[in-house]
Amino acid sequence: MPKERETARIEAFSDGVFAIAMTLLVIDIKVPGHELVAANGLARSLVALWPSYLAYLTSFVTILVIWVHHHLIFTLVRRIDQPFLYWNGLLLLFVAFVPFPTALLAQFLLHPEAKVVAHLYTGTFLAISLAFDGLWRHALIRLLPKNATIAKNEEAAQITKQYRYGPPLYFVVFGVSFVSEAWSVALCLLLALFFALQGWPVRR
Amino acid sequence: MPKERETARIEAFSDGVFAIAMTLLVIDIKVPGHELVAANGLARSLVALWPSYLAYLTSFVTILVIWVHHHLIFTLVRRIDQPFLYWNGLLLLFVAFVPFPTALLAQFLLHPEAKVVAHLYTGTFLAISLAFDGLWRHALIRLLPKNATIAKNEEAAQITKQYRYGPPLYFVVFGVSFVSEAWSVALCLLLALFFALQGWPVRR
Amino acid sequence: MPKERETARIEAFSDGVFAIAMTLLVIDIKVPGHELVAANGLARSLVALWPSYLAYLTSFVTILVIWVHHHLIFTLVRRIDQPFLYWNGLLLLFVAFVPFPTALLAQFLLHPEAKVVAHLYTGTFLAISLAFDGLWRHALIRLLPKNATIAKNEEAAQITKQYRYGPPLYFVVFGVSFVSEAWSVALCLLLALFFALQGWPVRR
Amino acid sequence: MPKERETARIEAFSDGVFAIAMTLLVIDIKVPGHELVAANGLARSLVALWPSYLAYLTSFVTILVIWVHHHLIFTLVRRIDQPFLYWNGLLLLFVAFVPFPTALLAQFLLHPEAKVVAHLYTGTFLAISLAFDGLWRHALIRLLPKNATIAKNEEAAQITKQYRYGPPLYFVVFGVSFVSEAWSVALCLLLALFFALQGWPVRR
Numbered sequence: 001m002p003k004e005r006e007t008a009r010i011e012a013f014s015d016g017v018f019a020i021a022m023t024l025l026v027i028d029i030k031v032p033g034h035e036l037v038a039a040n041g042l043a044r045s046l047v048a049l050w051p052s053y054l055a056y057l058t059s060f061v062t063i064l065v066i067w068v069h070h071h072l073i074f075t076l077v078r079r080i081d082q083p084f085l086y087w088n089g090l091l092l093l094f095v096a097f098v099p100f101p102t103a104l105l106a107q108f109l110l111h112p113e114a115k116v117v118a119h120l121y122t123g124t125f126l127a128i129s130l131a132f133d134g135l136w137r138h139a140l141i142r143l144l145p146k147n148a149t150i151a152k153n154e155e156a157a158q159i160t161k162q163y164r165y166g167p168p169l170y171f172v173v174f175g176v177s178f179v180s181e182a183w184s185v186a187l188c189l190l191l192a193l194f195f196a197l198q199g200w201p202v203r204r
Numbered sequence: 205m206p207k208e209r210e211t212a213r214i215e216a217f218s219d220g221v222f223a224i225a226m227t228l229l230v231i232d233i234k235v236p237g238h239e240l241v242a243a244n245g246l247a248r249s250l251v252a253l254w255p256s257y258l259a260y261l262t263s264f265v266t267i268l269v270i271w272v273h274h275h276l277i278f279t280l281v282r283r284i285d286q287p288f289l290y291w292n293g294l295l296l297l298f299v300a301f302v303p304f305p306t307a308l309l310a311q312f313l314l315h316p317e318a319k320v321v322a323h324l325y326t327g328t329f330l331a332i333s334l335a336f337d338g339l340w341r342h343a344l345i346r347l348l349p350k351n352a353t354i355a356k357n358e359e360a361a362q363i364t365k366q367y368r369y370g371p372p373l374y375f376v377v378f379g380v381s382f383v384s385e386a387w388s389v390a391l392c393l394l395l396a397l398f399f400a401l402q403g404w405p406v407r408r
Numbered sequence: 409m410p411k412e413r414e415t416a417r418i419e420a421f422s423d424g425v426f427a428i429a430m431t432l433l434v435i436d437i438k439v440p441g442h443e444l445v446a447a448n449g450l451a452r453s454l455v456a457l458w459p460s461y462l463a464y465l466t467s468f469v470t471i472l473v474i475w476v477h478h479h480l481i482f483t484l485v486r487r488i489d490q491p492f493l494y495w496n497g498l499l500l501l502f503v504a505f506v507p508f509p510t511a512l513l514a515q516f517l518l519h520p521e522a523k524v525v526a527h528l529y530t531g532t533f534l535a536i537s538l539a540f541d542g543l544w545r546h547a548l549i550r551l552l553p554k555n556a557t558i559a560k561n562e563e564a565a566q567i568t569k570q571y572r573y574g575p576p577l578y579f580v581v582f583g584v585s586f587v588s589e590a591w592s593v594a595l596c597l598l599l600a601l602f603f604a605l606q607g608w609p610v611r612r
Numbered sequence: 613m614p615k616e617r618e619t620a621r622i623e624a625f626s627d628g629v630f631a632i633a634m635t636l637l638v639i640d641i642k643v644p645g646h647e648l649v650a651a652n653g654l655a656r657s658l659v660a661l662w663p664s665y666l667a668y669l670t671s672f673v674t675i676l677v678i679w680v681h682h683h684l685i686f687t688l689v690r691r692i693d694q695p696f697l698y699w700n701g702l703l704l705l706f707v708a709f710v711p712f713p714t715a716l717l718a719q720f721l722l723h724p725e726a727k728v729v730a731h732l733y734t735g736t737f738l739a740i741s742l743a744f745d746g747l748w749r750h751a752l753i754r755l756l757p758k759n760a761t762i763a764k765n766e767e768a769a770q771i772t773k774q775y776r777y778g779p780p781l782y783f784v785v786f787g788v789s790f791v792s793e794a795w796s797v798a799l800c801l802l803l804a805l806f807f808a809l810q811g812w813p814v815r816r
Binding site for chain 1 (some may be wrong): 630651654
């Protein structure tokens with residue numbers, strides 16, 4: 001029973017970090033200054049913020065999908081140990097960092113050196129996918145109950161199959177950021193949607 | 205029992221986003237600069253911030269009312285599925301966006317092009333009402349227990365009746381923003397109060 | 409049992425707003441600009457921020473004490489109704505507003521017109537104490553269980569006795585802000601400490 | 613049973629403050645201005661932000677480790693009293709303050725007067741370690757169940773042994789900040805990693 005409470009608290013704490021990181025993203029959409037609006041008009045100034053909207057959408061959806069999968073893992077894991085706590089901490093370190101590359105993307109997507117920003121943006125998501133992979137592998141080997149039902153085991157196998165693609169796919173996206181910043185960001189959004197729609201093992 | 209836990213976690217996560225979005229609104233009330241205060245005096249500079257106070261009040265009350273109704277839905281829904289999770293995510297995407305149009309309103313309510321801002325502000329609330337409608341419809345069709353008590357079913361019917369008015373009313377307010385930015389914002393505040401006072405089906 | 413869950417969720421949501429409002433206060437302590445530091449040195453620039461530290465301390469302690477008392481009320485209240493939800497919402501509206509007058513105080517405590525800021529600062533706490541009073545009165549009349557134990561009833565009576573002093577005391581502090589901004593802020597801090605140490609009815 | 617609920621709520625509230633303080637740290641990594649980027653290029657401007665990344669990493673890991681240990685204490689404490697609530701409040705006051713010295717460090721690590729900033733940064737962590745020590749001592753003397761199992765008592769003794777080193781070590785780091793700002797910050801990061809890896813008494 002104390003074990004149960006431990007899982008609950010680590011979930012609540014992680015949810016706090018996920019929710020705050022997602023909600024802080026909106027701060028990076030900067031209200032246009034009065035001089036800019038005087039020069040270009042308000043409507044055009046707001047349209048010119050489209051890289052900010054795109055960055056908000058992409059980062060929000062990505063963190064949301066990570067949260068959903070984080071949530072899935074915790075429906076299987078019933079106890080925690082210290083390495084799990086620190087894998088989770090590493091994941092949160094990268095998730096809480098997301099608002100910074102998002103703000104950079106919003107400011108510099110149309111800049112000649114935008115590729116640098118795209119490296120940092122896609123690199124952050126690559127780091128998240130690696131930390132997530134580490135978290136899941138550790139849970140799988142050490143923390144899943146030995147006497148799990150067949151249904152639970154199948155679910156775990158299914159999750160393993162799905163998550164296998166995370167790091168290599170984000171590695172490809174990171175590589176694409178060396179070719180085209182626009183494509184790498186578009187792929188980030190597509191990947192988030194892909195993982196969102198990829199299915200919910202519990203129900204199958 | 206795992207199902208119960210799932211509902212609890214999605215509620216806690218959503219509450220986090222609601223609470224943060226509401227509390228971040230205060231950041232958009234900008235402390236007046238020292239030059240402005242030197243020119244106009246502190247008292248007058250603070251009075252001149254009234255669009256910020258109005259925007260804070262309207263957005264805070266609106267998100268609070270959405271939270272109350274979100275809460276009502278979760279007293280009926282006992283299990284979740286993947287589409288529900290993503291309807292909820294869409295709702296949170298729009299709710300977490302609210303601080304941006306609120307900041308715009310605070311800055312540009314008295315600007316000649318204020319109608320543009322009013323479109324975005326009322327449009328965000330229209331989007332929220334549509335996402336909310338989708339969430340409730342999905343819950344109603346797929347997630348309410350088949351063997352619900354008559355009391356529960358009546359409650360659900362009452363909620364459906366109430367929520368029916370949400371999207372059309374916000375569509376009207378969005379339309380009004382093309383005629384008068386002042387009226388459209390006033391209507392947003394009135395609508396929030398109307399939905400607040402409209403009754404609490406559980407108690408009837 | 410669903411009633412129990414309702415209380416839990418409103419507590420969690422309120423806690424979110426309290427925690428965020430308290431943690432956002434630190435944003436109002438502005439890092440001194442590089443020009444200012446070049447002119448005055450870093451050490452002196454940091455010492456000159458003392459109004460910011462004082463404002464942070466006073467607002468943090470006040471919100472913490474409100475949270476502790478909010479918490480006490482919820483150990484007695486077992487069910488909620490719609491007016492309770494909106495009294496609570498009003499309380500949160502004022503609590504979430506606190507970072508703004510705190511930022512003003514940090515910026516303008518030494519300004520010739522600082523009294524204006526002190527009115528707003530103490531006025532916000534007066535508004536909080538009134539909303540808190542309304543919340544407790546409503547709970548007392550409508551929501552406390554009729555069949556409460558004698559211990560619970562005594563506790564409720566004790567809370568009533570304590571809270572009786574809240575609004576009049578904050579009204580006095582608001583009045584003092586017309587005489588001296590420094591004294592009114594000092595009294596806010598003293599009041600928070602007074603309510604903190606005033607005792608914890610549950611233990612007596 | 614109400615006692616159990618009290619612990620739960622104070623945990624949830626504290627978790628909120630921890631999670632928000634950690635996530636707010638990212639706001640202190642400032643997106644470089646367009647003029648700076650025009651002068652130095654984007655890549656070099658981002659590399660020049662390394663003090664911000666270091667400050668983010670050090671503060672994030674430190675707060676995470678404090679959270680883990682806070683969590684450990686609450687697996688032993690089953691009831692709370694008023695002094696415990698205020699020791700916890702003092703701890704949160706310092707934890708919520710961390711983003712300010714972190715922002716200072718990010719801005720002024722390479723400034724000639726950086727030692728001043730290092731005093732404030734390491735001093736904040738010293739204050740946290742003292743508040744934590746007070747919290748644990750109070751819990752140990754007053755709140756641990758008298759009829760605890762031998763396992764629980766051993767765990768408590770082990771925690772006491774570990775925490776004994778906290779304040780003296782942070783006092784040393786504070787002293788080092790008078791000699792070298794770079795070493796004092798590096799030691800903060802090392803100390804956080806040391807406390808992270810130092811073991812998890814429950815499992816031993």
